[in-house]
Amino acid sequence: MIPFRAAAGITTRRAQRLVRVDRSLPRTVEHPVRTVVVGGGIAGMTAALLLAERGVTVTVLERDDRLGGRLSAWPRTMADGSVQMVGHGFHAFFRQYYNWRNILRRIDPSLSFLRPAEHYPVVSRDWPDEDFGNLPGGPPWSLFALMARSPSLRMSEMREVDGPTSLALLRYSRAETYREFDSMSAAEFLDRLAMPERARSVLFDVFAHSFFNRAAEMSAAEMIMQFHFYFLRNPEGLDFDAPDDDYQSAIWAPLSERLQALGADIRTGAGVDRIEPGWTVTLTGGAQIQADHVVLATDPAAARSIVAASPDLPLSLTTGMKTVETTAPYAVSRFWTDRDVAAHRAAFSGVAREPLLDSVSLFHRVERGSAQWARRTGGAVVELHAYAANADVEAGPAARDMWSQLAGIWPEMGGLRAVDVDSRIGYDAPAFDLGSDATRPSVTTEAEGLFLAGDWVRMPFPCALMERSAASAATAANAVLHRHGVRPVQVFSVPTRGLLAARRR
Numbered sequence: 001m002i003p004f005r006a007a008a009g010i011t012t013r014r015a016q017r018l019v020r021v022d023r024s025l026p027r028t029v030e031h032p033v034r035t036v037v038v039g040g041g042i043a044g045m046t047a048a049l050l051l052a053e054r055g056v057t058v059t060v061l062e063r064d065d066r067l068g069g070r071l072s073a074w075p076r077t078m079a080d081g082s083v084q085m086v087g088h089g090f091h092a093f094f095r096q097y098y099n100w101r102n103i104l105r106r107i108d109p110s111l112s113f114l115r116p117a118e119h120y121p122v123v124s125r126d127w128p129d130e131d132f133g134n135l136p137g138g139p140p141w142s143l144f145a146l147m148a149r150s151p152s153l154r155m156s157e158m159r160e161v162d163g164p165t166s167l168a169l170l171r172y173s174r175a176e177t178y179r180e181f182d183s184m185s186a187a188e189f190l191d192r193l194a195m196p197e198r199a200r201s202v203l204f205d206v207f208a209h210s211f212f213n214r215a216a217e218m219s220a221a222e223m224i225m226q227f228h229f230y231f232l233r234n235p236e237g238l239d240f241d242a243p244d245d246d247y248q249s250a251i252w253a254p255l256s257e258r259l260q261a262l263g264a265d266i267r268t269g270a271g272v273d274r275i276e277p278g279w280t281v282t283l284t285g286g287a288q289i290q291a292d293h294v295v296l297a298t299d300p301a302a303a304r305s306i307v308a309a310s311p312d313l314p315l316s317l318t319t320g321m322k323t324v325e326t327t328a329p330y331a332v333s334r335f336w337t338d339r340d341v342a343a344h345r346a347a348f349s350g351v352a353r354e355p356l357l358d359s360v361s362l363f364h365r366v367e368r369g370s371a372q373w374a375r376r377t378g379g380a381v382v383e384l385h386a387y388a389a390n391a392d393v394e395a396g397p398a399a400r401d402m403w404s405q406l407a408g409i410w411p412e413m414g415g416l417r418a419v420d421v422d423s424r425i426g427y428d429a430p431a432f433d434l435g436s437d438a439t440r441p442s443v444t445t446e447a448e449g450l451f452l453a454g455d456w457v458r459m460p461f462p463c464a465l466m467e468r469s470a471a472s473a474a475t476a477a478n479a480v481l482h483r484h485g486v487r488p489v490q491v492f493s494v495p496t497r498g499l500l501a502a503r504r505r
């Protein structure tokens with residue numbers, strides 16, 4: 001296991017505060033308030049914890065038999081009889097995930113269980129590795145350093161880049177960017193940008209695929225926002241961290257204990273069929289729960305299904321949810337091998353220009369359980385990811401194809417033998433289709449007392465992936481607290497406007 005240094009000391013001191021906190025308001029509710037949170041992933045658990053801390057009686061209903069959503073982990077019995085934890089794939093805990101990291105501080109105030117990824121190369125069979133780790137924090141210096149260091153951004157080749165189009169990246173604003181670019185595909189925007197082939201492959205294509213959406217089907221406005229959030233206005237730099245153990249052990253078990261200590265009721269294996277204003281939540285099987293508020297925090301397909309089955313909800317919400325789609329499937333294959341990969345390989349690598357393979361994670365160099373297995377057997381735990389696969393992708397062939405593609409980049413893979421494999425296909429990532437922002441539901445709805453949270457919800461400030469889940473959940477919690485005259489929780493963001501965005505009057 002790589003001796004990572006701890007990620008302690010990373011705070012919200014560089015974040016933009018988005019909420020005015022009136023400290024004259026009471027911190028907790030002074031009368032009984034009941035909230036049902038549907039979904040036990042990042043969004044659901046964040047909303048539940050923030051509300052329970054303020055005295056709200058919370059019930060969490062999770063359809064699956066485990067918490068975590070796409071961040072969940074579960075045990076797998078190996079061919080050798082040992083038990084290993086597996087999940088839906090690697091997730092990078094970026095430093096600007098302020099709202100999500102504040103939740104994690106509830107279980108570890110110093111975030112000592114997060115370990116920095118010292119290096120993050122993008123690898124390719126066509127070009128030498130290009131490392132995006134250890135750039136200086138804070139724009140514009142991180143951007144200047146990237147341009148000075150990156151062989152993909154040679155000034156002699158960058159002269160052909162379209163200036164006006166490139167400025168759209170630096171002029172991000174919530175209203176103007178989505179008005180101008182939401183009906184354009186990310187692929188068309190990149191074509192107009194006219195980046196050199198290597199720069200487009202290494203910088204943009206790898207980046208866009210990480211959001212599970214194909215460039216030809218993804219809103220250019222959404223991609224511009226994400227580039228703003230991760231690269232151009234992120235004051236923390238481009239580095240990220242990873243938990244030192246599996247997600248269940250490091251996150252969900254301690255978060256569940258804290259939430260239950262606050263009196264919350266967490267039910268797994270509890271699917272929800274419909275909700276009725278009032279509020280009545282009907283579970284699969286017919287049981288019902290009464291509540292003052294509902295936070296719907298499932299994946300997009302489940303949320304759409306629940307709303308469609310709830311005829312008394314406002315037409316605007318029903319219509320809006322019909323446009324919330326699930327994007328291309330993703331494939332995750334974890335291999336336990338008889339020998340280790342080359343010692344110099346980074347724990348996390350992006351992959352450019354392969355038909356399927358998008359990234360590689362070496363979990364035996366990160367997570368405690370995988371490291372123990374590797375020390376005992378002399379092998380490695382290698383996870384391969386395809387973020388935006390074809391609709392007809394199958395787990396077995398995808399695993400074989402990704403292994404073959406990595407062997408074309410890392411020669412030593414040809415000499416490794418897989419002693420066990422776990423492969424799965426996921427269908428629960430949100431789509432950000434062209435023009436979808438106009439109809440995408442926001443956190444608050446026209447149904448009084450019903451709120452939405454998740455990485456698919458329309459947000460008024462830049463955020464994505466895990467942070468979008470946590471930020472929308474914090475916003476939903478504040479909406480509940482506001483209705484009862486309770487002090488809100490602070491919500492954080494990177495700067496909300498681009499470096500060259502026009503000043504607001």
